[in-house]
Amino acid sequence: MKIARFSVDGMEFHGQVDGRLLRVLKGNPFKRIEVTRASYPLEKVRLLPPTRPVNYWGVGENYPKHVNFRVEELGSAIAERAKKFTPWHKGAGSIVASGDPVVVPPDVDWIEYEGELCIVIGRPAFKVSVDAAKDFIFGYTVSNDIGSGPAWFRADFSLWRVKSTDTFGPIGPWIETEIADPHQLDIIVRVDGREEDRGNTRDMIHNCYEIVSNISQYVTLHPGDMITTGAPGLTRALKPGEVVEVEIPEIGILRNPIAASE
Numbered sequence: 001m002k003i004a005r006f007s008v009d010g011m012e013f014h015g016q017v018d019g020r021l022l023r024v025l026k027g028n029p030f031k032r033i034e035v036t037r038a039s040y041p042l043e044k045v046r047l048l049p050p051t052r053p054v055n056y057w058g059v060g061e062n063y064p065k066h067v068n069f070r071v072e073e074l075g076s077a078i079a080e081r082a083k084k085f086t087p088w089h090k091g092a093g094s095i096v097a098s099g100d101p102v103v104v105p106p107d108v109d110w111i112e113y114e115g116e117l118c119i120v121i122g123r124p125a126f127k128v129s130v131d132a133a134k135d136f137i138f139g140y141t142v143s144n145d146i147g148s149g150p151a152w153f154r155a156d157f158s159l160w161r162v163k164s165t166d167t168f169g170p171i172g173p174w175i176e177t178e179i180a181d182p183h184q185l186d187i188i189v190r191v192d193g194r195e196e197d198r199g200n201t202r203d204m205i206h207n208c209y210e211i212v213s214n215i216s217q218y219v220t221l222h223p224g225d226m227i228t229t230g231a232p233g234l235t236r237a238l239k240p241g242e243v244v245e246v247e248i249p250e251i252g253i254l255r256n257p258i259a260a261s262e
Contacts, residue, residue: 002252003029003139004174006045015040017174030122030138030223049095050141050175051120051224057215058090058145058163062205062230069234085206085214090145090228091164098172101259102146104240105165109149111238111258114231115189115246117182117201118143119208120175125221133209136221139177142254143228144170144246149237171226176251182208187232190245199232 002017003025014029015022022045024038061067096102104111122138146168152161163169179185182201189197206214211227221227238244240260247253 001033001177002174003033003050003177004172005048005050006040007048008040008045012048015045017042047097047099047173049097049171050173051171051226053092053095053225054222055219055225056090056092056095056169057087057219057225057227058159059085059087059206059211059227059230061086063199063203063232064205065199065203065233066231067205085210087211087215087227088159088163090169091160092169093166094146094164094169096167096170096256098170098254098256100170101167101257102144102170102238102244103167103259103261104238106261109151111146111148111168112235113189113191113196113238113244113246114145114147114235115187115197115254116143116145116228116231117185117187117208117248118171119182119212119227119229121212121221121223121225121227123223125212125216126219128213128216130209130213133212133216136212136216137208138223139175140179140182140248140251141171141175141226142173142246142248142251143226144244144254144256145228145231146170170246170254170256172254173252179250185248185250188245188247188249189235190247191236191238191242193243193245196236197231197233201229201232203232204229 014025026034125136
């Protein structure tokens with residue numbers, strides 16, 4: 001089931017995606033999914049980020065091809081970091097919906113896409129095992145883990161600007177709750193309709209269940225929390241005016257224009 005969060009006339013709803021219709025859900029879908037008789041045409045609503053998380057975590061250097069790419073750009077220390085599980089906190093304020101612009105700050109060298117599979121937590125998780133982790137996952141969505149070029153990375157002691165700047169966290173278009181195997185999914189990135197990168201989640205270094213388990217050993221994960229799981233391949237600088245699409249065919253297409261800061 002595909003579950004979207006959307007607004008109509010200033011009111012917010014969750015809805016089941018049924019072709020070009022959104023069938024309104026009653027209450028909180030993380031507690032119970034109850035479909036009502038009300039519905040809206042998809043083209044008549046404004047899609048919102050599919051969840052409002054308490055925490056948004058990122059896992060970097062989680063695919064060998066991406067690690068090798070970063071080593072060429074940032075040096076061998078990245079390869080050493082990739083040997084360990086090193087998640088980081090991505091600011092929830094960075095989150096925007098499919099269709100919203102990603103804004104390029106005036107003092108950044110460049111920004112770049114990172115198309116990724118994103119885990120959505122379904123119930124409180126603390127110290128869960130790898131074997132049990134699947135039961136704490138509500139579903140999966142698509143993320144574009146926007147990051148900056150190397151200038152901020154080298155200047156800062158953390159990823160607070162590189163990854164958490166406002167609009168650097170496009171998520172959507174909705175959550176898919178029925179993914180049989182999250183480790184057999186293609187991730188395709190296009191810029192202005194041209195394919196730029198393609199990978200598959202089978203190549204993850206740390207799989208989805210290991211990621212949930214490892215983070216939960218120290219941090220409580222709450223319903224609606226998200227963990228983006230790493231980019232599979234190469235990336236490049238983006239320019240204002242370009243449009244980035246990240247597609248996971250089993251879930252949907254996340255589409256965002258790139259805009260210059262006013």
